[in-house]
Amino acid sequence: DADVTQTPRNRITKTGKRIMLECSQTKGHDRMYWYRQDPGLGLRLIYYSFDVKDINKGEISDGYSVSRQAQAKFSLSLESAIPNQTALYFCATSDLPQGNEQFFGPGTRLTVL
Amino acid sequence: AQSVTQPDIHITVSEGASLELRCNYSYGATPYLFWYVQSPGQGLQLLLKYFSGDTLVQGIKGFEAEFKRSQSSFNLRKPSVHWSDAAEYFCAVRGGSNYKLTFGKGTLLTVNP
Numbered sequence: 001d002a003d004v005t006q007t008p009r010n011r012i013t014k015t016g017k018r019i020m021l022e023c024s025q026t027k028g029h030d031r032m033y034w035y036r037q038d039p040g041l042g043l044r045l046i047y048y049s050f051d052v053k054d055i056n057k058g059e060i061s062d063g064y065s066v067s068r069q070a071q072a073k074f075s076l077s078l079e080s081a082i083p084n085q086t087a088l089y090f091c092a093t094s095d096l097p098q099g100n101e102q103f104f105g106p107g108t109r110l111t112v113l
Numbered sequence: 114a115q116s117v118t119q120p121d122i123h124i125t126v127s128e129g130a131s132l133e134l135r136c137n138y139s140y141g142a143t144p145y146l147f148w149y150v151q152s153p154g155q156g157l158q159l160l161l162k163y164f165s166g167d168t169l170v171q172g173i174k175g176f177e178a179e180f181k182r183s184q185s186s187f188n189l190r191k192p193s194v195h196w197s198d199a200a201e202y203f204c205a206v207r208g209g210s211n212y213k214l215t216f217g218k219g220t221l222l223t224v225n226p
Contacts, residue, residue, distance in 0.1 A: 040122070042217055042219050043157075044216075102214060
């Protein structure tokens with residue numbers, strides 16, 4: 001079984017719709033992250049959470065919100081989706097003191113029409 | 114702020130040839146450095162990491178990387194490339210107390226038979 005799972009794996013939605021991407025992990029890690037990947041831009045950090053009560057904005061948080069429902073669950077929401085949010089979204093986890101190696105989920109491919 | 118540059122967007126090599134992927138980083142102190150690989154349709158998998166100690170690090174799948182502080186580089190190498198190595202490769206740096214990773218924009222590797 002995968003340690004970091006993401007649902008859905010693929011999603012097509014329309015402009016203005018609210019959408020939630022979910023991430024669950026069984027690694028027991030405290031730290032969780034959301035990234036988006038765009039061709040030629042690499043991965044950019046959207047939000048990160050060091051524990052259930054600690055949520056922080058990353059470099060591109062505008063238009064996104066997150067919820068850390070439990071240690072194992074970290075959801076990313078697009079309140080009103082727009083076409084330039086079409087991307088591949090990754091969730092990741094890490095733990096200290098292992099040096100912050102991050103473990104990635106399989107990704108969610110989101111298309112906003 | 115930390116940053117990572119991967120100068121080569123796309124590299125093509127023949128199967129059995131040697132490979133070197135370049136990575137330059139910017140960070141004021143000793144960085145933590147990572148190489149990840151992303152196969153088509155997959156998430157990111159850690160190849161290797163450098164925290165301290167021996168500057169030549171060995172990773173999975175026959176890859177190695179060398180940390181050169183004087184050149185701010187962490188280049189990835191493999192002596193003989195296999196067709197299954199075709200993928201996109203990302204260098205990342207973690208610096209400071211925030212434990213965030215900053216990724217390069219990636220190098221796409223194509224392997225010719």
